[in-house]
Amino acid sequence: MGNIVAGQPGSVESEETLQYLTFTVLGELMAIGILDVKEIIEVGSMTRIPMTLDCIRGVINLRGNVVPVIDLRSRLADQPSVLSKRSCIVLVQVKVEEEYQTMGMLVDMVNEILEIPETDLQKAPDFGTDIDNEFIDKMARYHDEFIILLNIARVFSIDDLSATKVQQHLALDNLS
Amino acid sequence: MDGELKVYLVTPFIIAVLLGAGAVFFDAYIPYFAVLWAVAGAVIGLMFYNKLKQISTRNREIEIELKELQQQSQVNSRVEDQHRQVWEQIVPVWQRHLISSRDLSEGAINELSARFSHLVTLIVDTRNVALAHQQTDNGEGFAHDKKMLTTFFNRLKDYDAATDKLFDKIESLQGFTNDLDQMALAVANIAEQTNMLALNAAIEAARAGDAGRGFAVVAQEVRELSSQSGGTGEQIAHKVSEVKAVMGNILESANKARDQEDETLDQGESYINEVIEHLENLARELITEGESLLQVNQQIQQQIEQVLVELQFQDRVSQILSQVLTSMDSLSVQLRQASEDHSMTIDVNGVLAQMKTNYTTVEEHRQHNPKDTQVDNESAAGGSINFF
Amino acid sequence: MAKTILVVDDSMSIRQVVSIALKGAGYDVIEACDGKDALAKMTGQKIHLIISDVNMPNMDGITFLKQVKASPKYKFTPVIMLTTEAGRDKMAEGKAAGAKAWVVKPFQPPQMLDAVAKLVLP
Structure with missing residues (x-):
């Protein structure tokens, strides 16, 4: 693994094999680059924040720091997660305005760490998935399965997430 | 008759002697004595005559009696003959009947005893078997x-x-x-x-x-x-x-x-x-x-x-009958001897005594002379036991 | 072991009665029909008691009794005379010849068994 270089997914040079953390949401196998992951924790007590969007599940206290957690299922498919024994929070480092910030991501289940060569990655298809294309960075073929590589920056877009429920309603009204 | 004859013979003799002696002693009275002698002779002669007449009558009577007696004796010997015949011909038949009835009863009773004793054996065997069963099959086994x-x-x-x-x-x-x-x-x-x-x-x-x-x-x-x-x-x-x-x-x-x-x-x-x-x-x-x-x-x-x-009675009956038969036999023998030899007489008491010595049972002694009470003292009763 | 008794009588019915009574009391019985027969049958046997009739053909009871008493082997064997003979004279004859008891027929079995029990050899 000598070639592993910390950096944004997709920004690495070709011919390289990178490590990915795979997890499951809505029965779909997804992954993010391992260097984006800070830690995986069990779901503990979480505090909901009023007036925030449904996809923001709440905040947790991580060793003294307040960390917001988004519900990935709600974010991707607008369905609130049902917590199970296997539900986990994947903590990721997100660069916000030149500063790295830790954010939590509620997933149905964490699977494993995979090494996927660069050659097995391809562009996201225009159709064929239940998820909005903007959240997909690339598709990886692993054996007979396809793994969705998430676009972390898009998932944790501040613009989207800082909207309030009122604003959301208004936006929806404008659309219609 | 002899005495009378003696009187008739002796009396004239004595009278003759007495008259003779008188004539010798009293010579003077010889004519008287001769007359007396003649008278006496006449009297005696008359007496003799009468006597002779009497005797001849008697002889005739005796002859008649003798004839009768002879006739009687002929009858008697015929009866005796008949008695003998009765004894010799009928008694053996009785004897044979006695023997046959003795033998019949003996045979029948022996047969009865044999059967009865067989029955007793069977009964005893059955009971022993039953008892054996009872001992094993009674409440204990159960x-x-x-x-x-x-x-x-x-x-x-x-x-x-x-x-x-x-x-x-x-x-x-x-x-x-x-x-x-x-x-x-x-x-x-x-x-x-x-x-x-x-x-x-x-x-x-x-x-x-x-x-x-x-x-x-x-x-x-x-x-x-x-x-x-x-x-x-x-x-x-x-x-x-x-x-x-x-x-x-x-x-x-x-x-x-x-x-x-x-x-x-x-x-x-x-x-x-x-x-x-x-x-x-x-x-x-x-x-x-x-x-x-x-x-x-x-x-x-x-x-x-x-x-x-x-059934033991049979043994006694048999013995009594045998005794009777024996007595009959010996009496027959005596009779035959007596009929052959007329000088012999049958000794009835002897026969009875002989019978008595042959008796074995009390009953025989009793029947021999029912009036004799001595019997019970001389012999023991049936069923009695005498230890020596 | 059962004791053996010799029964001598010319009358079969008497033999049967005696025999049944004795067997009923647990004795073994040998039967003979007269003195001669008895002498033949007892030879070599252990005899504990003899019951004999008096008047019998071939050999009468008194003669038989005398022969038994003259025999070295059986002179101590007790003899009971069982007979119709009831005369005192005959009885005296039996006693003189060595008989132990004189039973006049007809007998009753219990009395006979009493006598046997009194006299039988140990």
Whole structure:
């Protein structure tokens, strides 16, 4: 693994094999680059924040720091997660305005760490998935399965997430 | 007649002598004496005449008597002849009848005794067999059977109790399977946590770059171990649930079986008690019947034995008849001798005495002379025992 | 072991009665029909008691009794005379010849068994 270089997914040079953390949401196998992951924790007590969007599940206290957690299922498919024994929070480092910030991501289940060569990655298809294309960075073929590589920056877009429920309603009204 | 004749002879002689002597002494009176002598002679002659006349009459009478006597004697000898014939011809026939009746009764009674004694033997044998059976088959043997049945039944009960205990143990095992379930869950949890730890370790190792490579390998191994543990935990949980299901089934059927068994045992106990009671009653009846049969059997035996005792009369009758026959024989012999030799006479007293010496039984002595009370002193009564 | 008694009588019915009574009391019985027969049958046998008639053909009871008393082997064997003979003279003859008891027929079995029990050899 000598070639592993910390950096944004997709920004690495070709011919390289990178490590990915795979997890499951809505029965779909997804992954993010391992260097984006800070830690995986069990779901503990979480505090909901009023007036925030449904996809923001709440905040947790991580060793003294307040960390917001988004519900990935709600974010991707607008369905609130049902917590199970296997539900986990994947903590990721997100660069916000030149500063790295830790954010939590509620997933149905964490699977494993995979090494996927660069050659097995391809562009996201225009159709064929239940998820909005903007959240997909690339598709990886692993054996007979396809793994969705998430676009972390898009998932944790501040613009989207800082909207309030009122604003959301208004936006929806404008659309219609 | 002789005396009279002497008188007639002697009287004239004496008179003649007296007249002769008178004439000698008194010569002067000889003519007188001659006259007296003539008178006396005339008288005596007259007397003689009369006497002779008398005698001839008597002789005629005697002749007639003699003739009569001769006739009488002829009749007598004819009667005697007839008596002899009676004795010689009829008595042997009587004797033969006596002999034949003696032999008949002897034969018949011997046959009777033989049959009766055979009967007694049969009865005794039957009773001995019955007694032997009774000794083995009476209440004792039955009590033994009952004890065996009860023992067997108690064993069944013990077995039932043992299976009850077994089921209780199986039931307590169910509690253990719940513990096992908890433990399997704990294993699964630990595996989960270990998996997460390993993932985090791998993430840290990736961040550390080259420095974390060794650590990454370890983390990978730990992850694999944790996934194995998780699999094992799942298998354990699966097996435990299978065991639980099987145990549930066992307990369910065991409870059913136990209920049935209890019912069967209760029924069995009452059946066995009923059967034993029934058999006991039967056996008691049989024993009572057997005992009364044995009593009857014994009474019959005693009766027959008494009959045999009574049949002893035949021996005495036979002896008495034999004595009579012997006496008849000896009397016949004497008669024959007497008829051949007329000088012999039959000694009746001698015959009677001879008969008496030949008697053996008291009855014979008594019948010989019913008036004689001496008999009972001279001989012993039937059935008496004299020890020497 | 059962004791053996020799029964001598020319009358079969008497032999049967005596025999049944004795067997009933547990004795073994040998039967003979006169003195001669008895002497032949007792040879070599252990005899504990003899019951004999007096008037019998071939050999009468008194002669038989004398022969028994003259025999070295049987001179101590007790003899009971069982007979119709009731005369005192005959009885005296039997006593002189060595008889132990004189039973006049007809007898009753219990009395006979009493006599036998008193006299039988140990």
